[in-house]
Amino acid sequence: MTNVLTNTLKNRQYVFAARPEDEATAGCFGQVETVLPALKPGQILCRNLWLSVDPYLRLKMHDRESYTPPLQIGEAIPGNSVAQVVTSADPAFEAGDMVAISGGWQEYAVVRAAHAKRVDPALSRPQSWLGALGMTGFTAYGGLLSIGQPKAGETVVVSAAAGAVGSLVGQIARQLGCRVVGIAGGPEKCARVVADFGFDACVDYRAEGFAGALAAACPKGVDVYFENVGGKVAAAVMPLLNMFARIPVCGLISQYDGQSGTDPKALEEFMRWVLVRRLTLRGFIVYDLYQNHPEFTDTMAGWLRSGAIREEFNLHSGFDQVVPAFLGMLKGAGFGKTLVQIAEPV
Structure with a gap:
Protein backbone atom coordinates (compact mmCIF):
# COMPACT_ATOMS: atom_id res chain seq x y z
CA MET A 1 0.00 0.00 0.00
CA THR A 2 1.28 3.45 -0.84
CA ASN A 3 1.16 6.23 1.69
CA VAL A 4 0.29 9.01 -0.76
CA LEU A 5 -3.19 10.16 0.22
CA THR A 6 -3.50 13.23 -2.00
CA ASN A 7 -3.29 13.81 -5.71
CA THR A 8 -3.50 16.64 -8.20
CA LEU A 9 -4.66 14.63 -11.20
CA LYS A 10 -7.16 16.29 -13.48
CA ASN A 11 -10.01 14.09 -14.50
CA ARG A 12 -12.21 14.16 -17.60
CA GLN A 13 -15.72 12.88 -17.06
CA TYR A 14 -19.05 12.78 -18.84
CA VAL A 15 -22.07 14.50 -17.32
CA PHE A 16 -25.77 14.53 -18.13
CA ALA A 17 -26.40 17.69 -20.15
CA ALA A 18 -29.98 17.48 -21.48
CA ARG A 19 -32.99 15.21 -21.08
CA PRO A 20 -34.00 13.63 -24.41
CA GLU A 21 -37.50 14.08 -25.74
CA ASP A 22 -37.36 10.99 -27.95
CA GLU A 23 -34.16 9.19 -28.94
CA ALA A 24 -31.01 9.90 -26.94
CA THR A 25 -28.45 11.97 -28.83
CA ALA A 26 -24.88 13.14 -28.31
CA GLY A 27 -26.30 16.46 -27.09
CA CYS A 28 -27.59 14.71 -23.96
CA PHE A 29 -24.00 14.46 -22.71
CA GLY A 30 -21.23 16.90 -21.89
CA GLN A 31 -17.58 16.63 -20.88
CA VAL A 32 -16.09 18.44 -17.90
CA GLU A 33 -12.69 18.43 -16.24
CA THR A 34 -12.48 18.08 -12.48
CA VAL A 35 -9.76 17.89 -9.86
CA LEU A 36 -9.87 14.68 -7.89
CA PRO A 37 -10.30 14.92 -4.11
CA ALA A 38 -7.71 13.78 -1.59
CA LEU A 39 -8.11 10.19 -0.52
CA LYS A 40 -9.69 9.37 2.80
CA PRO A 41 -8.82 6.25 4.79
CA GLY A 42 -10.47 3.23 3.22
CA GLN A 43 -10.50 4.70 -0.30
CA ILE A 44 -8.55 3.92 -3.46
CA LEU A 45 -7.78 6.07 -6.48
CA CYS A 46 -8.29 4.12 -9.71
CA ARG A 47 -7.45 4.76 -13.34
CA ASN A 48 -10.25 3.44 -15.53
CA LEU A 49 -9.14 1.14 -18.36
CA TRP A 50 -12.37 -0.32 -19.79
CA LEU A 51 -15.80 1.30 -19.45
CA SER A 52 -19.10 -0.50 -19.81
CA VAL A 53 -22.04 1.13 -21.60
CA ASP A 54 -25.37 -0.44 -20.66
CA HIS A 62 -36.23 9.85 -18.17
CA ASP A 63 -37.60 12.03 -15.37
CA ARG A 64 -39.92 9.35 -14.08
CA GLU A 65 -40.05 6.54 -11.57
CA SER A 66 -37.75 3.61 -12.21
CA TYR A 67 -35.72 1.20 -10.12
CA THR A 68 -32.98 3.83 -9.68
CA PRO A 69 -33.35 7.61 -9.35
CA PRO A 70 -33.33 9.55 -12.63
CA LEU A 71 -30.22 11.42 -13.67
CA GLN A 72 -30.17 15.12 -12.86
CA ILE A 73 -28.74 17.72 -15.21
CA GLY A 74 -25.03 18.11 -14.50
CA GLU A 75 -24.76 14.75 -12.75
CA ALA A 76 -21.79 12.53 -13.57
CA ILE A 77 -22.70 9.53 -15.73
CA PRO A 78 -22.49 6.25 -13.78
CA GLY A 79 -21.25 2.93 -15.07
CA ASN A 80 -19.11 -0.07 -14.30
CA SER A 81 -15.44 -0.24 -15.19
CA VAL A 82 -12.29 -2.29 -14.88
CA ALA A 83 -9.54 -0.11 -13.49
CA GLN A 84 -6.02 -0.13 -12.07
CA VAL A 85 -5.24 1.17 -8.61
CA VAL A 86 -3.06 4.30 -8.70
CA THR A 87 -2.97 5.10 -5.00
CA SER A 88 -4.42 3.26 -2.03
CA ALA A 89 -5.47 4.35 1.44
CA ASP A 90 -6.62 0.86 2.37
CA PRO A 91 -4.45 -2.18 3.17
CA ALA A 92 -6.57 -4.44 0.95
CA PHE A 93 -5.12 -2.94 -2.26
CA GLU A 94 -1.87 -1.50 -3.53
CA ALA A 95 -0.83 0.42 -6.62
CA LYS A 117 -13.71 -6.39 -6.53
CA ARG A 118 -10.27 -7.75 -7.24
CA ALA A 132 -19.61 -12.86 -18.37
CA LEU A 133 -18.10 -12.54 -14.87
CA GLY A 134 -19.69 -9.18 -14.12
CA MET A 135 -23.15 -7.67 -13.85
CA THR A 136 -23.96 -8.70 -17.42
CA GLY A 137 -23.17 -12.35 -16.80
CA PHE A 138 -24.98 -12.49 -13.49
CA THR A 139 -28.06 -10.85 -15.02
CA ALA A 140 -28.21 -13.68 -17.56
CA TYR A 141 -27.38 -16.44 -15.08
CA GLY A 142 -29.52 -15.27 -12.16
CA GLY A 143 -32.51 -14.26 -14.25
CA LEU A 144 -32.59 -17.50 -16.22
CA LEU A 145 -32.03 -19.85 -13.27
CA SER A 146 -34.02 -18.10 -10.54
CA ILE A 147 -37.05 -17.09 -12.63
CA GLY A 148 -36.90 -19.06 -15.88
CA GLN A 149 -36.02 -22.31 -14.10
CA PRO A 150 -35.25 -24.14 -17.36
CA LYS A 151 -35.26 -27.93 -17.49
CA ALA A 152 -33.45 -30.20 -19.92
CA GLY A 153 -35.47 -30.72 -23.09
CA GLU A 154 -37.45 -27.47 -22.77
CA THR A 155 -37.44 -24.68 -25.36
CA VAL A 156 -35.99 -21.35 -24.30
CA VAL A 157 -36.53 -18.26 -26.48
CA VAL A 158 -34.24 -15.26 -25.98
CA SER A 159 -34.87 -11.81 -27.43
CA ALA A 160 -31.91 -9.50 -28.20
CA ALA A 161 -29.95 -12.73 -28.62
CA ALA A 162 -26.93 -10.99 -30.20
CA GLY A 163 -26.58 -8.63 -27.25
CA ALA A 164 -24.54 -8.80 -24.07
CA VAL A 165 -27.12 -10.49 -21.83
CA GLY A 166 -29.09 -12.41 -24.44
CA SER A 167 -26.06 -14.13 -25.93
CA LEU A 168 -25.12 -15.46 -22.49
CA VAL A 169 -28.67 -16.52 -21.60
CA GLY A 170 -28.84 -18.77 -24.63
CA GLN A 171 -25.45 -20.34 -23.98
CA ILE A 172 -26.31 -21.01 -20.34
CA ALA A 173 -29.59 -22.63 -21.38
CA ARG A 174 -27.68 -24.85 -23.81
CA GLN A 175 -25.43 -25.98 -20.95
CA LEU A 176 -28.59 -27.04 -19.13
CA GLY A 177 -29.78 -29.20 -22.02
CA CYS A 178 -32.42 -26.88 -23.49
CA ARG A 179 -33.33 -26.14 -27.11
CA VAL A 180 -32.49 -22.45 -27.56
CA VAL A 181 -34.05 -20.10 -30.11
CA GLY A 182 -32.77 -16.56 -30.41
CA ILE A 183 -34.40 -13.44 -31.85
CA ALA A 184 -32.13 -10.78 -33.36
CA GLY A 185 -32.14 -8.03 -35.97
CA GLY A 186 -30.87 -8.92 -39.43
CA PRO A 187 -29.72 -12.12 -41.16
CA GLU A 188 -26.03 -11.56 -40.38
CA LYS A 189 -26.63 -11.30 -36.64
CA CYS A 190 -28.93 -14.31 -36.68
CA ALA A 191 -26.31 -16.39 -38.48
CA ARG A 192 -23.64 -15.40 -35.97
CA VAL A 193 -25.90 -16.16 -32.99
CA VAL A 194 -26.12 -19.74 -34.24
CA ALA A 195 -22.50 -20.09 -35.40
CA ASP A 196 -20.74 -18.22 -32.57
CA PHE A 197 -23.00 -18.86 -29.59
CA GLY A 198 -24.39 -22.29 -30.43
CA PHE A 199 -28.10 -21.44 -30.48
CA ASP A 200 -30.25 -24.06 -32.21
CA ALA A 201 -31.94 -21.36 -34.30
CA CYS A 202 -32.24 -17.60 -34.54
CA VAL A 203 -35.08 -15.65 -36.16
CA ASP A 204 -34.85 -12.18 -37.71
CA TYR A 205 -37.54 -9.95 -36.20
CA ARG A 206 -37.11 -7.45 -39.05
CA ALA A 207 -37.96 -9.97 -41.76
CA GLU A 208 -41.38 -10.46 -43.31
CA GLY A 209 -43.12 -13.45 -41.85
CA PHE A 210 -41.27 -13.12 -38.54
CA ALA A 211 -44.09 -14.58 -36.43
CA GLY A 212 -44.43 -17.61 -38.70
CA ALA A 213 -40.68 -18.22 -38.78
CA LEU A 214 -40.56 -18.06 -34.99
CA ALA A 215 -43.38 -20.57 -34.69
CA ALA A 216 -41.58 -22.90 -37.09
CA ALA A 217 -38.41 -22.68 -34.97
CA CYS A 218 -40.39 -23.66 -31.87
CA PRO A 219 -42.37 -26.77 -32.94
CA LYS A 220 -42.94 -27.82 -29.32
CA GLY A 221 -43.88 -24.33 -28.14
CA VAL A 222 -41.95 -22.15 -25.70
CA ASP A 223 -41.32 -23.00 -22.05
CA VAL A 224 -39.13 -20.02 -21.08
CA TYR A 225 -39.09 -16.61 -22.75
CA PHE A 226 -36.24 -14.37 -21.58
CA GLU A 227 -37.56 -10.89 -22.28
CA ASN A 228 -35.17 -8.09 -23.25
CA VAL A 229 -37.20 -6.21 -25.85
CA GLY A 230 -41.00 -6.06 -25.53
CA GLY A 231 -43.14 -4.66 -28.34
CA LYS A 232 -43.83 -6.72 -31.46
CA VAL A 233 -41.21 -9.30 -30.49
CA ALA A 234 -43.04 -10.16 -27.28
CA ALA A 235 -46.37 -10.16 -29.16
CA ALA A 245 -44.28 -21.13 -19.14
CA ARG A 246 -42.00 -18.69 -17.31
CA ILE A 247 -41.04 -15.18 -18.44
CA PRO A 248 -38.11 -13.42 -16.75
CA VAL A 249 -38.44 -9.74 -17.72
CA CYS A 250 -34.93 -8.31 -17.84
CA GLY A 251 -35.48 -5.32 -20.15
CA LEU A 252 -37.83 -3.62 -22.59
CA ILE A 253 -35.43 -1.87 -24.92
CA SER A 254 -38.14 -1.21 -27.52
CA GLN A 255 -39.63 1.30 -25.05
CA TYR A 256 -36.48 2.98 -23.75
CA ASP A 257 -36.73 6.00 -26.03
CA GLY A 258 -39.99 7.07 -24.42
CA GLN A 259 -42.49 5.44 -26.75
CA SER A 260 -46.06 5.96 -25.60
CA GLY A 261 -49.59 5.31 -26.76
CA THR A 262 -49.91 1.71 -25.63
CA ASP A 263 -52.82 -0.07 -27.29
CA PRO A 264 -55.25 -1.16 -24.54
CA LYS A 265 -56.30 -4.12 -26.70
CA ALA A 266 -52.71 -5.33 -26.78
CA LEU A 275 -54.46 -16.33 -17.55
CA VAL A 276 -55.18 -19.01 -20.14
CA ARG A 277 -51.64 -20.43 -20.21
CA ARG A 278 -51.07 -19.90 -16.43
CA LEU A 279 -47.89 -17.99 -17.11
CA THR A 280 -45.36 -16.90 -14.51
CA LEU A 281 -44.16 -13.39 -15.30
CA ARG A 282 -41.59 -11.62 -13.15
CA GLY A 283 -39.53 -8.53 -13.66
CA PHE A 284 -36.15 -8.45 -11.97
CA ILE A 285 -33.18 -6.22 -11.35
CA VAL A 286 -29.81 -7.90 -11.06
CA TYR A 287 -29.22 -7.10 -7.39
CA ASP A 288 -32.52 -8.80 -6.48
CA LEU A 289 -30.87 -12.16 -7.14
CA TYR A 290 -27.28 -11.93 -5.89
CA GLN A 291 -27.96 -13.93 -2.74
CA ASN A 292 -29.49 -16.78 -4.77
CA HIS A 293 -26.35 -17.87 -6.59
CA PRO A 294 -23.09 -17.79 -4.59
CA GLU A 295 -21.71 -20.35 -7.06
CA PHE A 296 -21.94 -17.95 -10.01
CA THR A 297 -18.30 -16.83 -10.35
CA ASP A 298 -16.82 -20.33 -10.09
CA THR A 299 -19.40 -21.80 -12.46
CA MET A 300 -19.10 -19.10 -15.09
CA ALA A 301 -15.30 -19.03 -14.90
CA GLY A 302 -15.28 -22.79 -15.47
CA TRP A 303 -17.49 -22.45 -18.53
CA LEU A 304 -15.25 -19.71 -19.92
CA ARG A 305 -12.08 -21.74 -19.39
CA SER A 306 -13.56 -24.82 -21.04
CA GLY A 307 -14.96 -22.86 -23.97
CA ALA A 308 -18.54 -23.89 -23.12
CA ILE A 309 -19.41 -20.18 -22.86
CA ARG A 310 -18.04 -17.73 -25.39
CA GLU A 311 -17.82 -13.95 -24.97
CA GLU A 312 -17.89 -11.45 -27.81
CA PHE A 313 -16.92 -7.83 -27.19
CA ASN A 314 -17.94 -4.91 -29.38
CA LEU A 315 -14.85 -2.93 -28.44
CA HIS A 316 -14.37 0.81 -29.03
CA SER A 317 -11.17 2.72 -28.28
CA GLY A 318 -10.72 6.19 -26.85
CA PHE A 319 -12.47 8.38 -24.27
CA ASP A 320 -14.25 10.36 -26.99
CA GLN A 321 -15.90 7.15 -28.23
CA ILE A 342 -9.81 4.37 -22.62
CA ALA A 343 -6.34 3.44 -21.31
CA GLU A 344 -3.79 0.62 -21.28
CA PRO A 345 -2.84 -1.23 -18.09
CA VAL A 346 0.69 -0.60 -16.82
Whole structure:
Protein backbone atom coordinates (compact mmCIF):
# COMPACT_ATOMS: atom_id res chain seq x y z
CA MET A 1 0.00 0.00 0.00
CA THR A 2 1.28 3.45 -0.84
CA ASN A 3 1.16 6.23 1.69
CA VAL A 4 0.29 9.01 -0.76
CA LEU A 5 -3.19 10.16 0.22
CA THR A 6 -3.50 13.23 -2.00
CA ASN A 7 -3.29 13.81 -5.71
CA THR A 8 -3.50 16.64 -8.20
CA LEU A 9 -4.66 14.63 -11.20
CA LYS A 10 -7.16 16.29 -13.48
CA ASN A 11 -10.01 14.09 -14.50
CA ARG A 12 -12.21 14.16 -17.60
CA GLN A 13 -15.72 12.88 -17.06
CA TYR A 14 -19.05 12.78 -18.84
CA VAL A 15 -22.07 14.50 -17.32
CA PHE A 16 -25.77 14.53 -18.13
CA ALA A 17 -26.40 17.69 -20.15
CA ALA A 18 -29.98 17.48 -21.48
CA ARG A 19 -32.99 15.21 -21.08
CA PRO A 20 -34.00 13.63 -24.41
CA GLU A 21 -37.50 14.08 -25.74
CA ASP A 22 -37.36 10.99 -27.95
CA GLU A 23 -34.16 9.19 -28.94
CA ALA A 24 -31.01 9.90 -26.94
CA THR A 25 -28.45 11.97 -28.83
CA ALA A 26 -24.88 13.14 -28.31
CA GLY A 27 -26.30 16.46 -27.09
CA CYS A 28 -27.59 14.71 -23.96
CA PHE A 29 -24.00 14.46 -22.71
CA GLY A 30 -21.23 16.90 -21.89
CA GLN A 31 -17.58 16.63 -20.88
CA VAL A 32 -16.09 18.44 -17.90
CA GLU A 33 -12.69 18.43 -16.24
CA THR A 34 -12.48 18.08 -12.48
CA VAL A 35 -9.76 17.89 -9.86
CA LEU A 36 -9.87 14.68 -7.89
CA PRO A 37 -10.30 14.92 -4.11
CA ALA A 38 -7.71 13.78 -1.59
CA LEU A 39 -8.11 10.19 -0.52
CA LYS A 40 -9.69 9.37 2.80
CA PRO A 41 -8.82 6.25 4.79
CA GLY A 42 -10.47 3.23 3.22
CA GLN A 43 -10.50 4.70 -0.30
CA ILE A 44 -8.55 3.92 -3.46
CA LEU A 45 -7.78 6.07 -6.48
CA CYS A 46 -8.29 4.12 -9.71
CA ARG A 47 -7.45 4.76 -13.34
CA ASN A 48 -10.25 3.44 -15.53
CA LEU A 49 -9.14 1.14 -18.36
CA TRP A 50 -12.37 -0.32 -19.79
CA LEU A 51 -15.80 1.30 -19.45
CA SER A 52 -19.10 -0.50 -19.81
CA VAL A 53 -22.04 1.13 -21.60
CA ASP A 54 -25.37 -0.44 -20.66
CA PRO A 55 -29.03 -0.07 -21.72
CA TYR A 56 -30.25 0.68 -18.18
CA LEU A 57 -28.68 4.13 -18.41
CA ARG A 58 -31.30 5.10 -21.01
CA LEU A 59 -34.01 4.56 -18.39
CA LYS A 60 -32.22 6.90 -15.99
CA MET A 61 -32.45 9.68 -18.59
CA HIS A 62 -36.23 9.85 -18.17
CA ASP A 63 -37.60 12.03 -15.37
CA ARG A 64 -39.92 9.35 -14.08
CA GLU A 65 -40.05 6.54 -11.57
CA SER A 66 -37.75 3.61 -12.21
CA TYR A 67 -35.72 1.20 -10.12
CA THR A 68 -32.98 3.83 -9.68
CA PRO A 69 -33.35 7.61 -9.35
CA PRO A 70 -33.33 9.55 -12.63
CA LEU A 71 -30.22 11.42 -13.67
CA GLN A 72 -30.17 15.12 -12.86
CA ILE A 73 -28.74 17.72 -15.21
CA GLY A 74 -25.03 18.11 -14.50
CA GLU A 75 -24.76 14.75 -12.75
CA ALA A 76 -21.79 12.53 -13.57
CA ILE A 77 -22.70 9.53 -15.73
CA PRO A 78 -22.49 6.25 -13.78
CA GLY A 79 -21.25 2.93 -15.07
CA ASN A 80 -19.11 -0.07 -14.30
CA SER A 81 -15.44 -0.24 -15.19
CA VAL A 82 -12.29 -2.29 -14.88
CA ALA A 83 -9.54 -0.11 -13.49
CA GLN A 84 -6.02 -0.13 -12.07
CA VAL A 85 -5.24 1.17 -8.61
CA VAL A 86 -3.06 4.30 -8.70
CA THR A 87 -2.97 5.10 -5.00
CA SER A 88 -4.42 3.26 -2.03
CA ALA A 89 -5.47 4.35 1.44
CA ASP A 90 -6.62 0.86 2.37
CA PRO A 91 -4.45 -2.18 3.17
CA ALA A 92 -6.57 -4.44 0.95
CA PHE A 93 -5.12 -2.94 -2.26
CA GLU A 94 -1.87 -1.50 -3.53
CA ALA A 95 -0.83 0.42 -6.62
CA GLY A 96 -1.05 -1.69 -9.76
CA ASP A 97 -3.86 -3.97 -8.60
CA MET A 98 -6.64 -4.53 -11.15
CA VAL A 99 -10.18 -4.03 -9.86
CA ALA A 100 -13.79 -4.02 -11.02
CA ILE A 101 -15.59 -0.93 -9.72
CA SER A 102 -18.51 1.41 -10.26
CA GLY A 103 -16.10 3.85 -11.85
CA GLY A 104 -18.42 5.91 -14.04
CA TRP A 105 -17.73 7.45 -17.42
CA GLN A 106 -14.51 9.16 -16.41
CA GLU A 107 -10.75 8.72 -16.57
CA TYR A 108 -10.19 8.32 -12.82
CA ALA A 109 -12.40 7.34 -9.92
CA VAL A 110 -12.10 7.50 -6.14
CA VAL A 111 -14.06 4.63 -4.57
CA ARG A 112 -14.27 2.83 -1.27
CA ALA A 113 -11.98 -0.20 -1.23
CA ALA A 114 -14.80 -2.25 0.26
CA HIS A 115 -16.80 -1.68 -2.93
CA ALA A 116 -14.00 -2.82 -5.28
CA LYS A 117 -13.71 -6.39 -6.53
CA ARG A 118 -10.27 -7.75 -7.24
CA VAL A 119 -9.85 -8.92 -10.84
CA ASP A 120 -8.24 -12.35 -10.85
CA PRO A 121 -6.33 -12.92 -14.12
CA ALA A 122 -6.28 -16.66 -13.40
CA LEU A 123 -10.05 -16.80 -13.95
CA SER A 124 -10.33 -14.85 -17.20
CA ARG A 125 -9.21 -11.73 -19.07
CA PRO A 126 -9.95 -8.43 -17.31
CA GLN A 127 -12.77 -7.45 -19.68
CA SER A 128 -14.76 -10.46 -18.50
CA TRP A 129 -15.52 -8.62 -15.24
CA LEU A 130 -17.67 -6.31 -17.35
CA GLY A 131 -19.06 -9.24 -19.34
CA ALA A 132 -19.61 -12.86 -18.37
CA LEU A 133 -18.10 -12.54 -14.87
CA GLY A 134 -19.69 -9.18 -14.12
CA MET A 135 -23.15 -7.67 -13.85
CA THR A 136 -23.96 -8.70 -17.42
CA GLY A 137 -23.17 -12.35 -16.80
CA PHE A 138 -24.98 -12.49 -13.49
CA THR A 139 -28.06 -10.85 -15.02
CA ALA A 140 -28.21 -13.68 -17.56
CA TYR A 141 -27.38 -16.44 -15.08
CA GLY A 142 -29.52 -15.27 -12.16
CA GLY A 143 -32.51 -14.26 -14.25
CA LEU A 144 -32.59 -17.50 -16.22
CA LEU A 145 -32.03 -19.85 -13.27
CA SER A 146 -34.02 -18.10 -10.54
CA ILE A 147 -37.05 -17.09 -12.63
CA GLY A 148 -36.90 -19.06 -15.88
CA GLN A 149 -36.02 -22.31 -14.10
CA PRO A 150 -35.25 -24.14 -17.36
CA LYS A 151 -35.26 -27.93 -17.49
CA ALA A 152 -33.45 -30.20 -19.92
CA GLY A 153 -35.47 -30.72 -23.09
CA GLU A 154 -37.45 -27.47 -22.77
CA THR A 155 -37.44 -24.68 -25.36
CA VAL A 156 -35.99 -21.35 -24.30
CA VAL A 157 -36.53 -18.26 -26.48
CA VAL A 158 -34.24 -15.26 -25.98
CA SER A 159 -34.87 -11.81 -27.43
CA ALA A 160 -31.91 -9.50 -28.20
CA ALA A 161 -29.95 -12.73 -28.62
CA ALA A 162 -26.93 -10.99 -30.20
CA GLY A 163 -26.58 -8.63 -27.25
CA ALA A 164 -24.54 -8.80 -24.07
CA VAL A 165 -27.12 -10.49 -21.83
CA GLY A 166 -29.09 -12.41 -24.44
CA SER A 167 -26.06 -14.13 -25.93
CA LEU A 168 -25.12 -15.46 -22.49
CA VAL A 169 -28.67 -16.52 -21.60
CA GLY A 170 -28.84 -18.77 -24.63
CA GLN A 171 -25.45 -20.34 -23.98
CA ILE A 172 -26.31 -21.01 -20.34
CA ALA A 173 -29.59 -22.63 -21.38
CA ARG A 174 -27.68 -24.85 -23.81
CA GLN A 175 -25.43 -25.98 -20.95
CA LEU A 176 -28.59 -27.04 -19.13
CA GLY A 177 -29.78 -29.20 -22.02
CA CYS A 178 -32.42 -26.88 -23.49
CA ARG A 179 -33.33 -26.14 -27.11
CA VAL A 180 -32.49 -22.45 -27.56
CA VAL A 181 -34.05 -20.10 -30.11
CA GLY A 182 -32.77 -16.56 -30.41
CA ILE A 183 -34.40 -13.44 -31.85
CA ALA A 184 -32.13 -10.78 -33.36
CA GLY A 185 -32.14 -8.03 -35.97
CA GLY A 186 -30.87 -8.92 -39.43
CA PRO A 187 -29.72 -12.12 -41.16
CA GLU A 188 -26.03 -11.56 -40.38
CA LYS A 189 -26.63 -11.30 -36.64
CA CYS A 190 -28.93 -14.31 -36.68
CA ALA A 191 -26.31 -16.39 -38.48
CA ARG A 192 -23.64 -15.40 -35.97
CA VAL A 193 -25.90 -16.16 -32.99
CA VAL A 194 -26.12 -19.74 -34.24
CA ALA A 195 -22.50 -20.09 -35.40
CA ASP A 196 -20.74 -18.22 -32.57
CA PHE A 197 -23.00 -18.86 -29.59
CA GLY A 198 -24.39 -22.29 -30.43
CA PHE A 199 -28.10 -21.44 -30.48
CA ASP A 200 -30.25 -24.06 -32.21
CA ALA A 201 -31.94 -21.36 -34.30
CA CYS A 202 -32.24 -17.60 -34.54
CA VAL A 203 -35.08 -15.65 -36.16
CA ASP A 204 -34.85 -12.18 -37.71
CA TYR A 205 -37.54 -9.95 -36.20
CA ARG A 206 -37.11 -7.45 -39.05
CA ALA A 207 -37.96 -9.97 -41.76
CA GLU A 208 -41.38 -10.46 -43.31
CA GLY A 209 -43.12 -13.45 -41.85
CA PHE A 210 -41.27 -13.12 -38.54
CA ALA A 211 -44.09 -14.58 -36.43
CA GLY A 212 -44.43 -17.61 -38.70
CA ALA A 213 -40.68 -18.22 -38.78
CA LEU A 214 -40.56 -18.06 -34.99
CA ALA A 215 -43.38 -20.57 -34.69
CA ALA A 216 -41.58 -22.90 -37.09
CA ALA A 217 -38.41 -22.68 -34.97
CA CYS A 218 -40.39 -23.66 -31.87
CA PRO A 219 -42.37 -26.77 -32.94
CA LYS A 220 -42.94 -27.82 -29.32
CA GLY A 221 -43.88 -24.33 -28.14
CA VAL A 222 -41.95 -22.15 -25.70
CA ASP A 223 -41.32 -23.00 -22.05
CA VAL A 224 -39.13 -20.02 -21.08
CA TYR A 225 -39.09 -16.61 -22.75
CA PHE A 226 -36.24 -14.37 -21.58
CA GLU A 227 -37.56 -10.89 -22.28
CA ASN A 228 -35.17 -8.09 -23.25
CA VAL A 229 -37.20 -6.21 -25.85
CA GLY A 230 -41.00 -6.06 -25.53
CA GLY A 231 -43.14 -4.66 -28.34
CA LYS A 232 -43.83 -6.72 -31.46
CA VAL A 233 -41.21 -9.30 -30.49
CA ALA A 234 -43.04 -10.16 -27.28
CA ALA A 235 -46.37 -10.16 -29.16
CA ALA A 236 -45.04 -12.84 -31.52
CA VAL A 237 -43.82 -15.03 -28.67
CA MET A 238 -46.98 -14.93 -26.53
CA PRO A 239 -49.16 -17.33 -28.60
CA LEU A 240 -46.33 -19.88 -28.60
CA LEU A 241 -45.97 -20.09 -24.82
CA ASN A 242 -46.78 -23.47 -23.31
CA MET A 243 -48.85 -24.05 -20.23
CA PHE A 244 -47.01 -22.83 -17.12
CA ALA A 245 -44.28 -21.13 -19.14
CA ARG A 246 -42.00 -18.69 -17.31
CA ILE A 247 -41.04 -15.18 -18.44
CA PRO A 248 -38.11 -13.42 -16.75
CA VAL A 249 -38.44 -9.74 -17.72
CA CYS A 250 -34.93 -8.31 -17.84
CA GLY A 251 -35.48 -5.32 -20.15
CA LEU A 252 -37.83 -3.62 -22.59
CA ILE A 253 -35.43 -1.87 -24.92
CA SER A 254 -38.14 -1.21 -27.52
CA GLN A 255 -39.63 1.30 -25.05
CA TYR A 256 -36.48 2.98 -23.75
CA ASP A 257 -36.73 6.00 -26.03
CA GLY A 258 -39.99 7.07 -24.42
CA GLN A 259 -42.49 5.44 -26.75
CA SER A 260 -46.06 5.96 -25.60
CA GLY A 261 -49.59 5.31 -26.76
CA THR A 262 -49.91 1.71 -25.63
CA ASP A 263 -52.82 -0.07 -27.29
CA PRO A 264 -55.25 -1.16 -24.54
CA LYS A 265 -56.30 -4.12 -26.70
CA ALA A 266 -52.71 -5.33 -26.78
CA LEU A 267 -52.62 -5.30 -22.99
CA GLU A 268 -55.90 -7.19 -22.85
CA GLU A 269 -54.56 -9.81 -25.24
CA PHE A 270 -51.39 -10.13 -23.19
CA MET A 271 -53.33 -10.63 -19.96
CA ARG A 272 -55.52 -13.22 -21.67
CA TRP A 273 -52.45 -15.32 -22.41
CA VAL A 274 -51.20 -14.90 -18.84
CA LEU A 275 -54.46 -16.33 -17.55
CA VAL A 276 -55.18 -19.01 -20.14
CA ARG A 277 -51.64 -20.43 -20.21
CA ARG A 278 -51.07 -19.90 -16.43
CA LEU A 279 -47.89 -17.99 -17.11
CA THR A 280 -45.36 -16.90 -14.51
CA LEU A 281 -44.16 -13.39 -15.30
CA ARG A 282 -41.59 -11.62 -13.15
CA GLY A 283 -39.53 -8.53 -13.66
CA PHE A 284 -36.15 -8.45 -11.97
CA ILE A 285 -33.18 -6.22 -11.35
CA VAL A 286 -29.81 -7.90 -11.06
CA TYR A 287 -29.22 -7.10 -7.39
CA ASP A 288 -32.52 -8.80 -6.48
CA LEU A 289 -30.87 -12.16 -7.14
CA TYR A 290 -27.28 -11.93 -5.89
CA GLN A 291 -27.96 -13.93 -2.74
CA ASN A 292 -29.49 -16.78 -4.77
CA HIS A 293 -26.35 -17.87 -6.59
CA PRO A 294 -23.09 -17.79 -4.59
CA GLU A 295 -21.71 -20.35 -7.06
CA PHE A 296 -21.94 -17.95 -10.01
CA THR A 297 -18.30 -16.83 -10.35
CA ASP A 298 -16.82 -20.33 -10.09
CA THR A 299 -19.40 -21.80 -12.46
CA MET A 300 -19.10 -19.10 -15.09
CA ALA A 301 -15.30 -19.03 -14.90
CA GLY A 302 -15.28 -22.79 -15.47
CA TRP A 303 -17.49 -22.45 -18.53
CA LEU A 304 -15.25 -19.71 -19.92
CA ARG A 305 -12.08 -21.74 -19.39
CA SER A 306 -13.56 -24.82 -21.04
CA GLY A 307 -14.96 -22.86 -23.97
CA ALA A 308 -18.54 -23.89 -23.12
CA ILE A 309 -19.41 -20.18 -22.86
CA ARG A 310 -18.04 -17.73 -25.39
CA GLU A 311 -17.82 -13.95 -24.97
CA GLU A 312 -17.89 -11.45 -27.81
CA PHE A 313 -16.92 -7.83 -27.19
CA ASN A 314 -17.94 -4.91 -29.38
CA LEU A 315 -14.85 -2.93 -28.44
CA HIS A 316 -14.37 0.81 -29.03
CA SER A 317 -11.17 2.72 -28.28
CA GLY A 318 -10.72 6.19 -26.85
CA PHE A 319 -12.47 8.38 -24.27
CA ASP A 320 -14.25 10.36 -26.99
CA GLN A 321 -15.90 7.15 -28.23
CA VAL A 322 -17.91 6.51 -25.05
CA VAL A 323 -21.04 8.38 -26.17
CA PRO A 324 -21.01 7.03 -29.77
CA ALA A 325 -20.59 3.52 -28.37
CA PHE A 326 -23.58 4.00 -26.06
CA LEU A 327 -25.83 5.44 -28.77
CA GLY A 328 -24.85 2.71 -31.20
CA MET A 329 -25.56 0.02 -28.62
CA LEU A 330 -29.09 1.40 -28.13
CA LYS A 331 -29.69 1.08 -31.88
CA GLY A 332 -28.44 -2.50 -31.97
CA ALA A 333 -25.06 -1.79 -33.54
CA GLY A 334 -22.30 -4.30 -32.94
CA PHE A 335 -22.40 -7.82 -31.60
CA GLY A 336 -22.00 -8.93 -28.00
CA LYS A 337 -21.01 -6.75 -25.06
CA THR A 338 -20.13 -3.12 -25.84
CA LEU A 339 -17.01 -1.82 -24.08
CA VAL A 340 -14.81 1.23 -24.49
CA GLN A 341 -11.10 0.98 -23.72
CA ILE A 342 -9.81 4.37 -22.62
CA ALA A 343 -6.34 3.44 -21.31
CA GLU A 344 -3.79 0.62 -21.28
CA PRO A 345 -2.84 -1.23 -18.09
CA VAL A 346 0.69 -0.60 -16.82
